[in-house]
Amino acid sequence: MKHLFLMNPHAGKYDRTQEMREKIQTAMQGRDEEWQAAVTQYPGHAAELARTAAETGEAVRIYACGGDGTLNEAVAGAAGYDNAAVTHYPMGSGNDFLRMFGPDACRFYDLSALLDAPQAPLDLIECNGRLALNVCSVGFDARIGLGAADFKKLPLVSGTMAYKLSALRTIVQGIHLPYRVEIDGEVLPGEEFTLLCACNGRYYGGGFNPSPDAMPDDGLLNFVVIPAVSRMTVASLIGKYAKGGAGEIDGVILRQGREMHITCDRVSAINLDGEELLDSELSICVSAKKLNFFFPTGTHWDPGRRVQNAKKRKNERNSAFAVY
Numbered sequence: 001m002k003h004l005f006l007m008n009p010h011a012g013k014y015d016r017t018q019e020m021r022e023k024i025q026t027a028m029q030g031r032d033e034e035w036q037a038a039v040t041q042y043p044g045h046a047a048e049l050a051r052t053a054a055e056t057g058e059a060v061r062i063y064a065c066g067g068d069g070t071l072n073e074a075v076a077g078a079a080g081y082d083n084a085a086v087t088h089y090p091m092g093s094g095n096d097f098l099r100m101f102g103p104d105a106c107r108f109y110d111l112s113a114l115l116d117a118p119q120a121p122l123d124l125i126e127c128n129g130r131l132a133l134n135v136c137s138v139g140f141d142a143r144i145g146l147g148a149a150d151f152k153k154l155p156l157v158s159g160t161m162a163y164k165l166s167a168l169r170t171i172v173q174g175i176h177l178p179y180r181v182e183i184d185g186e187v188l189p190g191e192e193f194t195l196l197c198a199c200n201g202r203y204y205g206g207g208f209n210p211s212p213d214a215m216p217d218d219g220l221l222n223f224v225v226i227p228a229v230s231r232m233t234v235a236s237l238i239g240k241y242a243k244g245g246a247g248e249i250d251g252v253i254l255r256q257g258r259e260m261h262i263t264c265d266r267v268s269a270i271n272l273d274g275e276e277l278l279d280s281e282l283s284i285c286v287s288a289k290k291l292n293f294f295f296p297t298g299t300h301w302d303p304g305r306r307v308q309n310a311k312k313r314k315n316e317r318n319s320a321f322a323v324y
């Protein structure tokens, strides 16, 4: 088994690759396994490195050390290869995909917990031929999420604050656009929409929670469609949407399905796991490819499984106590 660490020097607020190198060396010490730590040199490099490693056919575990963009690239490179698996060592400003692991998300900071971790096949979103693991969206939110990059590098501006500043700017610029939207053959009523979102994961945009029930391994995407709203109502809408209450928004359309087609009369910014795509037509579907994702033992994205794991750990602690 080979371990490949892909470190993005541009993730987060500053370059942490040297610190990461030291952590990797410590974690791999005494392990008789091949490993390699590579610093990405340009956007798209992580995908190339992941694909090259996966194409060898050898068993490889790929650690995306960066933010959601780095994870997206590692996933795009390794998708569809049974011999490859990917995880996320969070070094970005949002690290949103991992938020669905709840309070256990912080365990991904422990490199040693990732080394012998279990893996599971996850669904992927395909959008105009590109892949995403987490969320694909177009509209108001995509303009906020992608615009946040302008604020992320400012001093004293946290990742979450960057998204809030971007939201303010987007509200001033305009909220809804004309879209034709079709989900699994059903044309949705309405001519203008504020936001259209396809979720495999649950969080994006620095902690926004459009689809609290999305399961990344159920073979389906959760679609959230918000019709045109006014500037007056958008502020309260953002609050509900961010906290997982999209279903409480007036006129919201929620669907679970396999594909969504969107056309717009102009080129729109499309968010693919925080990365930008520009197009006037969008074809989103559950990808035929799967992605092996590995995660620390005992953690899980399914809250039910998390509770079971916690009970199991408690029982193990109790029985250990009984022995002594």
Ligand SMILES: Nc1ncnc2c1ncn2[C@@H]1O[C@H](COP(=O)(O)OP(=O)(O)OP(=O)(O)O)[C@@H](O)[C@H]1O
Residues within 6 Å of the ligand: 008, 009, 010, 011, 012, 013, 040, 041, 042, 043, 044, 045, 066, 067, 068, 069, 070, 071, 073, 091, 092, 093, 094, 095, 096, 159, 274, 275
């Ligand atoms: N050497 C490089 N030079 C410039 N950009 C790079 C380089 N390596 C990777 N990138 C790009 O850096 C961008 C940002 O990375 P990433 O999304 O991982 O971090 P982030 O934006 O801080 O985190 P998050 O997306 O979780 O908020 C990605 O689009 C990636 O393609």
